Amino acid sequence: MRFDTTQLAGLPTPSYVYDKTLLAETLAAIKSQTRDNADYHVHYAIKANDNPDILATIAREGFGADCVSGGEIRAALDAGFAASDIAFAGVGKADWEIRLALDAGIGMFNVESREELEVISHLAAEAQTEARVSLRINPDVEASTHAHITTGRAENKFGIAYEEMIPTIRLASQLPNITCVGLHFHIGSQLLDMSDFEALCHRINELQELMDEQGISLGNINVGGGLGVDYTEPDGHPIADFAAYFATFRDHLLLRPGQQLHFELGRAIVAQMGSLLTRVLYVKHTSAKDFVILDAGMTELIRPALYGALHKIENISAAERNDAVPSHSYDVVGPICESSDVFARDYALPRTERGDLFLLRSAGAYGQTMASTYNHRPLPQVFML
Numbered sequence: 225m226r227f228d229t230t231q232l233a234g235l236p237t238p239s240y241v242y243d244k245t246l247l248a249e250t251l252a253a254i255k256s257q258t259r260d261n262a263d264y265h266v267h268y269a270i271k272a273n274d275n276p277d278i279l280a281t282i283a284r285e286g287f288g289a290d291c292v293s294g295g296e297i298r299a300a301l302d303a304g305f306a307a308s309d310i311a312f313a314g315v316g317k318a319d320w321e322i323r324l325a326l327d328a329g330i331g332m333f334n335v336e337s338r339e340e341l342e343v344i345s346h347l348a349a350e351a352q353t354e355a356r357v358s359l360r361i362n363p364d365v366e367a368s369t370h371a372h373i374t375t376g377r378a379e380n381k382f383g384i385a386y387e388e389m390i391p392t393i394r395l396a397s398q399l400p401n402i403t404c405v406g407l408h409f410h411i412g413s414q415l416l417d418m419s420d421f422e423a424l425c426h427r428i429n430e431l432q433e434l435m436d437e438q439g440i441s442l443g444n445i446n447v448g449g450g451l452g453v454d455y456t457e458p459d460g461h462p463i464a465d466f467a468a469y470f471a472t473f474r475d476h477l478l479l480r481p482g483q484q485l486h487f488e489l490g491r492a493i494v495a496q497m498g499s500l501l502t503r504v505l506y507v508k509h510t511s512a513k514d515f516v517i518l519d520a521g522m523t524e525l526i527r528p529a530l531y532g533a534l535h536k537i538e539n540i541s542a543a544e545r546n547d548a549v550p551s552h553s554y555d556v557v558g559p560i561c562e563s564s565d566v567f568a569r570d571y572a573l574p575r576t577e578r579g580d581l582f583l584l585r586s587a588g589a590y591g592q593t594m595a596s597t598y599n600h601r602p603l604p605q606v607f608m609l
């Protein structure tokens with residue numbers, strides 16, 4: 225925890241607090257790992273956190289953007305990302321979003337089906353422009369993560385079956401106003417086992433051989449995102465293992481001469497710089513359990529309710545009282561009228577009182593962006609510290 229407790233005590237709750245310094249250090253770590261590879265391009269996956277200050281910081285550092293909606297494309301342009309560095313992904317792009325992307329002149333569409341390819345061709349012809357597309361191929365690679373966030377299996381809704389790759393490239397080359405510039409992949413999120421990315425590399429190598437046999441060459445390979453972070457010990461590992469991640473691709477992916485390699489990292493860039501700041505409303509004692517009831521709930525941070533995710537919980541007021549001993553066991557819950565509104569069960573914490581200030585750690589990615597106004601609650605405020 226690098227925030228100053230007195231400063232936090234003056235902020236309203238619930239709110240998100242973002243550590244600018246850690247964000248800068250994380251971006252520097254990525255740049256130091258990719259510096260020697262001019263052909264590596266990292267696009268930030270805006271869905272992880274679309275705060276305008278964060279977007280502007282990432283854009284200033286020269287990263288591209290990975291967008292999944294018209295709104296995200298607008299946010300990326302407003303934040304200063306170059307249109308040519310924007311990739312537009314998503315299994316269901318609406319016509320207005322495709323038109324917006326064409327008008328802006330984005331770098332490439334990641335196309336998920338033949339049907340979408342035909343619609344983009346039609347809309348590009350109407351706009352008298354050329355759409356640069358990458359085909360999202362479903363690599364049918366198993367990734368060791370939560371079932372809701374694995375995306376690269378054949379039964380997922382994402383991408384074009386890899387057996388269909390060659391015919392779809394041929395279709396793309398015949399369609400008017402379409403230039404097929406690459407292949408796109410994404411196998412899942414919160415991946416910590418590099419062998420998952422290695423398996424993706426092997427699949428891409430096979431597919432590239434198939435293309436060689438057919439005399440097809442494409443300039444771009446996009447391997448998506450997915451690098452995970454340490455939710456258990458955020459202070460032990462504030463920066464994701466970018467060295468191991470990029471080395472996996474360097475060592476296992478066989479790029480063709482001149483081929484550009486694109487990455488779409490979200491979580492690994494922003495998760496650790498964010499915490500959800502919240503106050504204890506009640507400590508409720510029952511015969512079965514003791515509950516800590518916070519003023520933040522699944523409306524501010526839905527990951528525990530949705531994926532069973534665990535965010536490290538810290539009672540920073542107890543720490544101020546010099547009580548750091550996790551002597552009590554509590555169910556830490558939110559105020560929402562849903563039994564799934566639980567952050568952690570039987571969680572060991574110092575003795576906790578009404579009014580104590582808590583931090584839910586590693587909440588910079590998919591926290592604020594997934595917040596809702598359920599129960600007519602206001603959206604959480606944000607503080608960049």
Ligand code: LLP
Pocket residue numbers: 269272290313373375409410412413414448449450451488489490491492527531589590
């Ligand atoms: N590229 C594509 C095509 C994606 O679908 C995703 C994430 C990313 C890149 C960025 O992945 P990252 O580097 O952040 O793992 N809400 C969930 C995560 C959903 C991820 C969706 N796709 C969560 O809170 O864990």
